Amino acid sequence: MNSTWIVAEKELLDLRRGRLFAILIGFLAVATLISVAAASADFRNQLDAYNLYVANLATSGSTVAAAAPQLFPLKLLRGGVEYLEILGALFAIVLGYGTIAKEKHRGTLHLFLSRPVGRFAFAGGKVLGLSIVWLGVVAALTAVSLVAVVTIGHAPIQGIDVARLLIAGGFAWLYLVFWTALAVGLTALSTRLSTGLIVALVIWLAFVLIIPQIGDTMDPDNQVPGGLFATLQIQKPDELAVLAQFSAFDGIRNGLEASSVTKHFERLTFAFLGIKDQYNQQPLSLMWAAMLPYAITLTAATLAAVVFAALATTRRTLQRKQS
Amino acid sequence: MNTILTSARHEILCTLRARVALLLLVVFLGMVSLSSLIGWITNTTVTRVYEKILADGLTTAPNPFAAVSALYYSRNSVIYVVLIGALMAIILGVQATLRDRKSATADLVLSRPVNTVQRLIGQFLGLGAVIAAVLAASTVISGASISIIMGAPLGLDPSVRLIGFAALSWALMMIFALLGMLTGLYSRKETTALLVPFVIWSAIAFVLPQIGTAARPVALLNPVPALASPGRGSFDLIGAVTGPFTITEQFKRAASIVLRDDSVTGSPWLSILLLVAVLIAMTWIVVVTPRRTLRSGLNE
Numbered sequence: 135m136n137s138t139w140i141v142a143e144k145e146l147l148d149l150r151r152g153r154l155f156a157i158l159i160g161f162l163a164v165a166t167l168i169s170v171a172a173a174s175a176d177f178r179n180q181l182d183a184y185n186l187y188v189a190n191l192a193t194s195g196s197t198v199a200a201a202a203p204q205l206f207p208l209k210l211l212r213g214g215v216e217y218l219e220i221l222g223a224l225f226a227i228v229l230g231y232g233t234i235a236k237e238k239h240r241g242t243l244h245l246f247l248s249r250p251v252g253r254f255a256f257a258g259g260k261v262l263g264l265s266i267v268w269l270g271v272v273a274a275l276t277a278v279s280l281v282a283v284v285t286i287g288h289a290p291i292q293g294i295d296v297a298r299l300l301i302a303g304g305f306a307w308l309y310l311v312f313w314t315a316l317a318v319g320l321t322a323l324s325t326r327l328s329t330g331l332i333v334a335l336v337i338w339l340a341f342v343l344i345i346p347q348i349g350d351t352m353d354p355d356n357q358v359p360g361g362l363f364a365t366l367q368i369q370k371p372d373e374l375a376v377l378a379q380f381s382a383f384d385g386i387r388n389g390l391e392a393s394s395v396t397k398h399f400e401r402l403t404f405a406f407l408g409i410k411d412q413y414n415q416q417p418l419s420l421m422w423a424a425m426l427p428y429a430i431t432l433t434a435a436t437l438a439a440v441v442f443a444a445l446a447t448t449r450r451t452l453q454r455k456q457s
Numbered sequence: 458m459n460t461i462l463t464s465a466r467h468e469i470l471c472t473l474r475a476r477v478a479l480l481l482l483v484v485f486l487g488m489v490s491l492s493s494l495i496g497w498i499t500n501t502t503v504t505r506v507y508e509k510i511l512a513d514g515l516t517t518a519p520n521p522f523a524a525v526s527a528l529y530y531s532r533n534s535v536i537y538v539v540l541i542g543a544l545m546a547i548i549l550g551v552q553a554t555l556r557d558r559k560s561a562t563a564d565l566v567l568s569r570p571v572n573t574v575q576r577l578i579g580q581f582l583g584l585g586a587v588i589a590a591v592l593a594a595s596t597v598i599s600g601a602s603i604s605i606i607m608g609a610p611l612g613l614d615p616s617v618r619l620i621g622f623a624a625l626s627w628a629l630m631m632i633f634a635l636l637g638m639l640t641g642l643y644s645r646k647e648t649t650a651l652l653v654p655f656v657i658w659s660a661i662a663f664v665l666p667q668i669g670t671a672a673r674p675v676a677l678l679n680p681v682p683a684l685a686s687p688g689r690g691s692f693d694l695i696g697a698v699t700g701p702f703t704i705t706e707q708f709k710r711a712a713s714i715v716l717r718d719d720s721v722t723g724s725p726w727l728s729i730l731l732l733v734a735v736l737i738a739m740t741w742i743v744v745v746t747p748r749r750t751l752r753s754g755l756n757e
Contacts, residue, residue: 154649161656165664169673176671213667216674221659228655232648329476331651332548336484343540344488347678348495351533354503356679362503366516376509383502 137251141259142266145233149267154232158225159271162217163278169213170282174289177205206414207289208298208407211279215403218275218306219396223313223342224335226268230317231331233260234447238327247449257322257447261315261440268310276303297418302403305429308436309399313338315439319446325454341394349391354380395435398428460571464579465586468553472587475552481545482591488541489595492533493602500525526717527607527615531599531622535680535712538626539662539705546588546630547654550637553580555650555755558641563752573751577638577744584634585627592623592630621715628732629708633658635739642746645756662705669696669703682709682721707731 149155180203187200237243246256276299283289316337321330354377355361363373377384391397401410405425408414413421422429472478500522507520557563566576596619604610611619636654644650663674701707711728713721 154652157656158652161659168664168668172667172671213673217663220663220674224655224659228648228652235648328552328647328651332481335544335548336480339484339541339544343678344537346675347533347536347540348491350675350678351495352499352502354499354506362506362521365521366507366510366518368510368515372510372513372515376506376513376515379509380502380506 137255142263145263166214174287226313227317230314234321312436315443319443322447460575461579465583468583496530546634547637550634551641554641669699
């Protein structure tokens with residue numbers, strides 16, 4: 135345990151000294167701020183359009199008006215969550231790759247392995263160090279998100295909102311550790327360093343971008359701008375009744391989406407933050423009950439990735455000569 | 458001229474030997490092949506959904522898919538160029554310029570009477586040939602898939618449009634290949650050389666369009682572009698400023714018009730001109746790289 139902690143401490147020190155890490159985190163923080171600013175500006179535009187509509191109604195003497203758009207503070211974070219699921223995963227891969235690559239490049243790996251250290255000390259220390267780093271990053275991004283919602287979004291935050299945000303932060307941490315551990319294992323297994331990075335990137339492309347995109351493309355309601363059922367003026371109960379007869383197709387589509395760990399993270403965070411209308415303003419107990427399978431699969435995927443990193447990062451794989 | 462051809466030939470050879478680069482090419486070609494199939498399955502299902510709605514008497518509206526173009530089935534290829542194609546081009550570009558620096562063969566090559574501009578143009582052309590070959594293969598696959606789906610060979614107009622789409626894709630991918638070449642030349646670490654263009658790609662593909670249109674990152678994975686539309690308050694002004702820099706959205710716009718996607722209207726020429734201008738600017742920035750930069754070593 136001692137040598138594991140020493141490796142973790144060294145990892146933290148290296149990342150604190152390097153500019154790369156600061157650039158990545160700065161980029162994520164700026165992207166989150168921009169997404170909150172864009173979402174709140176979009177909401178203000180909707181509100182202005184609604185006020186204009188109400189004023190026009192009043193001028194024409196009508197008293198019937200549609201419900202005003204409501205601001206739900208945590209909904210402003212949708213873009214930030216999406217940045218984390220796409221770019222956060224990408225940056226987690228790069229940091230995971232970098233942590234093994236630097237030791238191989240500098241030759242410090244051979245020095246470390248010449249010492250009497252445990253079988254899992256190196257991999258354990260690296261993953262532990264990066265997990266602590268991601269915990270700090272998620273904490274910082276959570277704080278940035280809260281401040282952005284209050285100051286840029288001008289939205290009131292309550293205690294329950296903070297609790298929801300902290301739960302979403304916990305899932306974000308698991309998600310980032312998953313990608314980092316996967317990259318550590320793949321880089322350790324590859325004889326050419328860039329191979330590990332590129333294979334991890336191909337997996338990232340497949341599971342973060344391509345599979346969810348295919349699932350989205352196959353959604354019948356996404357085939358027409360504004361939605362197929364809205365275009366054909368079909369009511370929601372009729373829509374559900376029609377779609378029930380195409381359950382096999384929808385099952386394949388949903389199965390594709392469910393095969394991506396990114397979708398599990400997205401469904402969890404969208405539910406707890408109330409971004410998905412179905413769960414907006416619902417009690418936490420109801421969300422835990424509905425989202426438990428996703429929470430279990432995300433946790434299991436992260437554990438599997440950590441175990442993979444530990445098993446793949448052996449003396450033999452680390453010391454293989456580059457082909 | 459000899460330097461250019463030799464460098465180009467060497468670049469093609471190195472790219473073909475790199476198994477990982479080939480893996481990315483296979484992924485790209487595989488996805489382009491799949492996109493027609495996915496489009497066909499979805500269109501067939503949605504048509505059945507519409508027929509069910511019609512049979513139940515829930516609508517009298519005409520089938521919105523009755524008159525879709527044959528090229529509708531390849532619309533997803535647009536997003537695969539932006540996602541897979543651009544990242545593949547970045548990796549090829551980084552490897553092209555970083556290779557000599559990593560193995561210190563840059564010193565040996567530049568000890569010969571070699572003009573650096575010709576050397577870099579040669580590498581650029583080599584990469585361009587590889588990417589053009591991949592796009593040619595993907596165009597043939599798309600054309601064949603659509604012909605099978607439609608039960609008839611593609612006509613002249615759709616074929617020309619598919620070739621036009623491939624040309625646009627080449628321009629976009631070469632911009633990102635040049636970006637990779639640039640960071641491969643200037644970065645001190647391999648990790649930075651790969652990471653910096655990824656960050657720039659992320660900013661161009663996700664952050665800039667969001668600033669100008671309020672489109673969410675995941676919504677930008679849609680093949681339909683998220684260009685600024687008038688009457689959206691502050692987004693009008695910001696969109697006008699950021700629009701020319703969002704080259705991925707400009708590409709999506711031009712490609713959607715070329716592929717006759719009805720949801721995008723107007724002329725594609727402004728978007729095409731912007732892409733060509735960025736390509737020329739990037740080429741110039743890369744080829745004027747000083748000799749000492751090509752010879753600089755790596756820190757890791």
